[in-house]
Amino acid sequence: MEENKLHILAFGAHADDVEIGMGGTIAKLTEEGKRIGICDLTDADLSSNGNVVLRKEEAARAGDILGVQVRASLGFPDRGLFLKEEYIQKVVEIIRKYKPQIVFAPYLEDRHPDHGNCARIVEEAVFSAGIKKYQTVGWNEPHRVKKMYFYMINGFHKPDFTIDITQMIEKKLAALRAYRSQFELTAQSVQTPLVNDYIETVEARERMFGKLVGVSYAEGFKTKVPLVLKHDLLGEE
Template identity: 45%
Template sequence: MNEEIDILAFGAHPDDVEIGASGILAQHAEAGFRTAICDLTAGELSTNGDVETREQEADRAGEILGLTARYRMRFPDRGLTSSAEQVEAMVRLIRQVKPKVVLAPYWEDRHPDHIACSRMVKEAVFDAAIRKKKGVEGIPPHRVEQVFYYFINDVSKADLIVDISEVYEKKKAAILAFESQFVPGPGRMETPLNRPTYLPMVEGRDQLWGHQIGTVWGEGLVSPSPLALKQLL
């Protein structure tokens, strides 16, 4: 694994990134940047679908978004503990693919795994830059230029809104690639994701962000530190 990635987006489960930041990934992929998703778990505890189905759906979503790669940590679903082994695996990936930008779930969310993923990404990004970090010797340290947090189930004030109007159909298609999660059907139980209100909520949120910047669709991000500009014009 020696391909360098421009934007690496972490999610606790397959479909997390698609909900919150897939428009950004699709837009940058179209512009020639190298983009990737890392799923920390396989979502094996999800009410609908199974691991094999979710992986097939994730691969299809990745094709739609034009991802360079999709990585799978295979940590236990509901078992994101920030253990040394888990964080070191993430540090190893960051050092190997050397992303300029890392995306992570916003640190407030109804799902504990999303919160845990957010915390673990923060730790991994920090540790990836420590030259004397134990457990990852032999892989040169890497300092990520910028970390942004995306929204999954909730919404808050965005520090940055990206215009994704030209790729919004790709975002919708990537989400719906996870048919087992978002589309009701025979043998599937009702969940917050496949209720009739969930996808309209996501679209409404993206429309709201788009409206705030004078466009049709947008994705909001939060920065943990001030955004730096050399000048305003």
């Protein structure tokens, strides 16, 4: 259905992954009128802080802040993201349902194994979604994604390209702060890296990426294939 079509579909292993890696880019594109969706592979049921119900509420608030049209969860087991055909098929169904032009996933190199495994599942699904004879339960019209890119969560890697989010940094930070159970230190919090100035660390990273390219804030991305410049090589608008 045409009304389902998205320009971009971003996958994460857990709610807040996408916001950490590319919340500013999403806010920027939705303000430009692009239709963006986020799909979390798990319900983050093993999170040290919060619970599934609370995390879903926080994810909905964060999505509203960023202006996304779709927020979905596939309910795969947290810490159970392995390369299984049943998982690939479910992701294929989401891709075929929303027909995105571009798909994003976490960068494969990350301290949390679920993030890299999420990327591997999504890569397989992007390929299979375009195969006419690859059948799933509900969505069998093939769809070829034009591009797949990778955002960073915990890592600080040399980006293959960046997107200026200077005007969107406050929206990104607001979306992250929507996850109070994850990033806010309280008397009841279990000590994790997330409750110890994690948002400030993400902000500092985006400031550093911005400095690399001459803007105040930028988000960095990785790609497996070279980019084609379609604008003036001298950077003129």
